[in-house]
Amino acid sequence: MTTRSSVRSQLPARLLEWFRIHQRDLPWRREVSPYKVWISEIMLQQTQTKRVVHYFKRWMARFPDLASVARAKEDGLLKAWEGLGYYNRVRNIQRTALILLRDHGAGFPQSYDELLQLPGIGPYTAGAILSLAFNLPHCAVDGNVERVFARLFDLQTPVKSPDNRRFIREEALAMLPENRARQFNQALMELGAVVCRPRDADCQSCPVQAWCLSLRHHTVKQRPVPGKPEKMTPLEVAAGVLVRDGRILIQKRPPGGLMPHLWEFPGGKIKPGESPAEALIREFQEELELSITVGEKIIVIRHSYTVFRVTLHTFWCRLKDEEQQPKLCFAVDSRWVR
Ligand code: SF4
Numbered sequence: 001m002t003t004r005s006s007v008r009s010q011l012p013a014r015l016l017e018w019f020r021i022h023q024r025d026l027p028w029r030r031e032v033s034p035y036k037v038w039i040s041e042i043m044l045q046q047t048q049t050k051r052v053v054h055y056f057k058r059w060m061a062r063f064p065d066l067a068s069v070a071r072a073k074e075d076g077l078l079k080a081w082e083g084l085g086y087y088n089r090v091r092n093i094q095r096t097a098l099i100l101l102r103d104h105g106a107g108f109p110q111s112y113d114e115l116l117q118l119p120g121i122g123p124y125t126a127g128a129i130l131s132l133a134f135n136l137p138h139c140a141v142d143g144n145v146e147r148v149f150a151r152l153f154d155l156q157t158p159v160k161s162p163d164n165r166r167f168i169r170e171e172a173l174a175m176l177p178e179n180r181a182r183q184f185n186q187a188l189m190e191l192g193a194v195v196c197r198p199r200d201a202d203c204q205s206c207p208v209q210a211w212c213l214s215l216r217h218h219t220v221k222q223r224p225v226p227g228k229p230e231k232m233t234p235l236e237v238a239a240g241v242l243v244r245d246g247r248i249l250i251q252k253r254p255p256g257g258l259m260p261h262l263w264e265f266p267g268g269k270i271k272p273g274e275s276p277a278e279a280l281i282r283e284f285q286e287e288l289e290l291s292i293t294v295g296e297k298i299i300v301i302r303h304s305y306t307v308f309r310v311t312l313h314t315f316w317c318r319l320k321d322e323e324q325q326p327k328l329c330f331a332v333d334s335r336w337v338r
Helices: 004-022 034-044 049-062 066-071 074-081 088-103 112-116 123-133 143-152 162-175 181-194 276-288
Strands: 233-244 247-252 267-269 292-305 308-319 333-337
Touching: 004 162, 004 181, 034 049, 034 088, 034 123, 049 074, 066 088, 074 088, 112 123, 123 181, 143 162, 143 181, 162 181, 233 276, 233 292, 247 276, 267 276, 276 292, 276 308
Parallel strands: 233 308
Antiparallel strands: 233 247, 233 267, 247 333, 292 308
């Protein structure tokens, strides 16, 4: 019979042995360093491992250490991050690099509380740096690890409830084999990523099936129990591609607020009662003091991020009078680009 003590005493050795044989060859696992662990963990938030491999290699070629990140121009960092999204992460990377150079002798503190003081580093990333980079006895519970534990212990309530989070952290810590935090935490994450997958768990080849309660109870497909879905806010937005002499106008968003310093097509939210074309005429006037005519529709794009469900209406636009120059009422820069 499975008991918590038998799981704690027997599972780790079995899992470590499986990981030794089956682990994927990932670039941040070669010549481990706190810097590589940190960058890979930030990139892996919200992005699949396969995609991160490419971004990680390119980043390391361009920014091989903290000093190179600290002295980089923000546009260069954003360019290297382009496609990963959640651009505040890259700004936090630079802020953290500057703090580490200034206050920590160009290294990472080996204290959980000190790591939590750094921009963009939360409990998970702090645990990952301490365990994966320094092999210190901390747990690193990401979504993969949560799923493994929810199934192993057949947790019948939402996996992200405070009680379950506490339980999973306690169990993950209790299982940590002495001096093997680096390997063990990676093994747990790897198991969740490649075997105990969200929709199609491969229980037949799972190294810890002997201890898995949800396998025994035939509840694998029902675990983990999700929490209440977040309420999504629908947004109707219009963007205009303004063409003049074969070039198009883009503008740079201001610091602070949503998506600071990113380049965009002018436009904005459609007000109640407005058509997308009317919204564009108003936005170009308000943001750039440009009078435009709205032409053919290009495409309607539907895209969800965080708690927003965006419908983006895009149109070709022309200047009413080609001599007009954009005035920056909202943006901090604008350019005509090919
Ligand atoms: Fe996940 Fe299946 Fe392994 Fe249980 S037996 S941990 S459900 S893969």
